[in-house]
Amino acid sequence: MSENNLSSVEKIKQASDSLRGSITSGLADEVTGAISESDKALVKFHGMYLQDDRDRREERAEKKLERLYSFMIRLRLPGGFLTADQYLATQDIAGEHTTGVIKITTRQTVQLHGLLKTHIKPTIKAFSEAKLNSIATCGDINRNVICSAHPNQSPIHRQIHEFSYKINELLLPKTKAYYEIWLDEEKLLDKKEEEDPLYQDRYLPRKFKIAIAIPPNNDVDVFGNDLALIAIVEKNELKGFNVAIGGGMSSTHGNPATYPRLATVIGFVSGEEKILKTIYEIATIQRDYGNRSDRSLARLKYTVDRLGVDWFKEEIERRTGFPLEKEKPFTFTDRKDYYGWFKNSEGHWYYTPFIENGRVVDSEAVAMKTALYEIAKTRKLNFRFTTNQNVILSDITEKDKPLINQLLDKYRVREYTESISALRRNAMACVALNTCPLAFAEAQRYLPSLLDKIEPLLDKYGLGKEEIVIRMTGCPNGCARSYIAEIGFIGTSLGKYNLQLGGDHQGMRLNKVYRESLDEAGILAELEPLFKLFAAERLKNESFGDFAKRKQIV
């Protein structure tokens, strides 16, 4: 690929002096709350996006004020794990420097919005004191590694979960820029210390997402990731992982060359060293062969399709020096969070409340923010975020359970969680407006009210208890994985959504467009006859997604 064809972001990365760019001088510029175009691309590697309040653009322009810029900062939490102290620190930091709202993401971490430029350094310093960081949580690099969250899922959950840390370590960038810029650590004299054999000076062509699933629950939506690892457990022993490559949700409206894709299983690998080696080389192949001129075609899925799955597999084996084994059989039955109390094999208790769209707020319905904070203050538990944007209050001893339960009841968290409909429990939306620069339409601010109107339709046909996976994204990039929902909404313009149907319940099959650019009335008018038909003609235990497929609705 010739130099001239490199996309602008590629040039910025290479010229960035290991992701430093002009960030430091941009921070010192008092006149704007923004940073330069090239630094915008670089701060992503430090875990931040520059955003602005899109609702306020017009009014602020009239007031001769620039856009209301702020940053979104995302933490690196492999496997979604946080101690109670870290949770307290995060909520304190959120209150002091951001909107005060912790947003649990679909990648098992938290992000904070509304961080002003002048507050970034104090925020990162405070996180650092709590042993937390935001390194490489955005940008063209390995993102937060996600893993099936609930410890109850397997007696060897801990062992599998630890792989998220190991992979995280393996694929971290070597640059010290983060420490220099944000934590005022001394500048490196010997640049050799940050030589990076994996990322070199160009990093990956695009984001790179890794997930670990523990069957039979596919809560992590493993096939939506660039690199999917499916734990193979036999007799409570981890045998290794099936490896799948080339998953990814994002596409671009009007660009037929882009498409969502589920990862293809290419084999099985066992033994920690080999597992890590395989993962590492998949990343190096993507580094060397990914498209660096057109970012919309740069994800691993396009590299895999361009060069072929077989070629890719051979290249992995050539680079690792050992062959991949034949994939092992596995079965997924679900991809959900287990709400309520559960006990794992070690005798520890776990409670999962429902947190709508992952926003930890005090609302009329429930004082979730206060509840979680008060519970964290007991320091008798850990926090584990889920990929469905919930939190598992975890590792609670039998002795401490009554205390936690009492607090849950005091703030009516249990009452609230139990009141949530099956539909809502399985619903998910991305951030979208007003902060996401990519959004065409609302998502997390709108989905709850749309659900209010869909629920009565389901009740009308006796489907109120049906667990239908329903997801909404404000654009086709699919952060909330709307392409693998049974009912998916993908924003096309303000108030308009493509209605996608036919995805399966377990996340093994993509949905398809059923109707384009519907408004709310259109959505409800299209769904009602489908629910009626589903209630009348479904097979026993047939999910809505499978029904839609069988009836060739899409």
Added chain:
Amino acid sequence: MITPEKNRQIQELVASLGREELIWMKGFLEGVLAGSSGEPALAKAPQSSTKITIAYGTESGNSKKVASAFANRAKQEGIQTKVVSLDQYRLTDLPKEEYFLTVISTQGEGEPPASAKKFYDHIHQNGFKLPRLKYGVLALGDTSYPMFCKAGEDVDNQLQYLGGERLVDIQRCDVDYETDAETWFTSVLQKLGGATTVSLPLGRPVKKTTGKKIYQGTILTNINLNDRGSSKQTHHIEIAAEGVQYQAGDSIGIIPHNSELLVQAIIERTGIDPQQSFVHRDETCTAYELLHKKLNIAYLPERIITKYAAHTEREIEPFRSGLLELLIKHPVKDAAQFESFIQQLEPITPRLYSIASSLEKFDGEVHLTVGRDKFSVADEVQYGLCSDLLCALKRGDTIDFYVHHNDQFRLPQSDRDVIMIGPGTGIAPFRAFLAERESTGASGRNWLFFGDQHFTTDFLYQTEIQQWLDDGVLNKIDLAFSRDQSDKIYVQDKMKKCGKEFYEWIKNGATLYVCGAKRMSEDVEKTITDIIRESGEDADTFLDNLKGSGRYLKDVY
């Protein structure tokens, strides 16, 4: 000498005139007399032994202009003349003076201009006498203000008290001071035995011109620059006024009207006929118009309460009060008692607002930056009369205003650097300066210091400032948002931080401007002094020189 008929007419006329009008008339007659003598100017022999000092105290530059013109005329007459600003005047010279003329203006509530304060305070301290002194005071003022020419009067009285002898009587001048001033100086020269060149042309219109051209402006835009969540409310108001003439650095004066609700309440309470006509400053108007548009009824000064007590023959302890509140607590006997009191009320004081635009960029427009003045009286939030009125104006509304020229706040020649310090609404004239320099392509460098409470909500004119930075019109900016961090940061802290460069700019000839709140300007001045001292200079002398050469200018309120 005069016919009984004419005498009667004069007596009648005099009886109908107010004090201010009589003063004006005196000046007028002198002018007529001097001008109508018809005799060619007599060149008298130069009085080489006479030395006069003309000291001026100025805010807008008018007193300085007058003083300089006097000096030129005196020099032509061969009189040795020294012109000096009162803040540069050596107070120890005063007892040695023989002929001492002072031209002094009066500010808002009757106080002297800042540059005359030292002198004013000095002569008000007892303990010395000025037996040799022969003096004259020319007081500049504005009859729109209740304390018209008060500072000049104080100086005149005090110099006499200290033993000085009036060479001529004090002359009080309204905003159209030129004629009165010349007439007065003519009489000074006559006293000195000098010539009487009189430049007053014959056939000058007899009717008094106001001197202030009143423009009617139409509101084009009125937006609150502060974003939601700010504790401030600062309006950017664009006013179209055809043919309006001003220079960057000028202000406009606005006479705010009282609320009609308030007027109605007063009328109801006193029983005065709203249609009854009164003569107010040469104009006939109804009681309603007087209360609505002319008289200060919002907050009465103590002296008015005292007058009211005397008028109604009561004992009233002065308190902070509006007219309505006063009438409620201490009602008038009947409508007639109020009618006779109404003339004692003072006119509404015009409010001055620095113009935030340049005609070079916005022809036919005046832009203002108006902070809505918020204060509390007895725990109740109240808003300043004029700022409240301005902030409520809508597109298409009209407003009367006049231009208040300020020659003491002008840009230097185009290749000179300027440093502008203007936090809050103090930014206004600097927006005008930058627009002017942008439009004229001035090559001098521009450095702005701005501050307010919060970056996201209170950065007034942010996008325009960003554009000026991008275009290279603004070369340097330092910002201080006081409440964005735990310890408060103000513009002077930013100045301190780059003190060395600040000093270099001044050394290099930069003119220094400060606009905004008086308290801020005092802190800023202290910091400027510190910066100069740290650069190894004698700070006081250095600053005096800057002031003397017109390179340290203030527009503060």
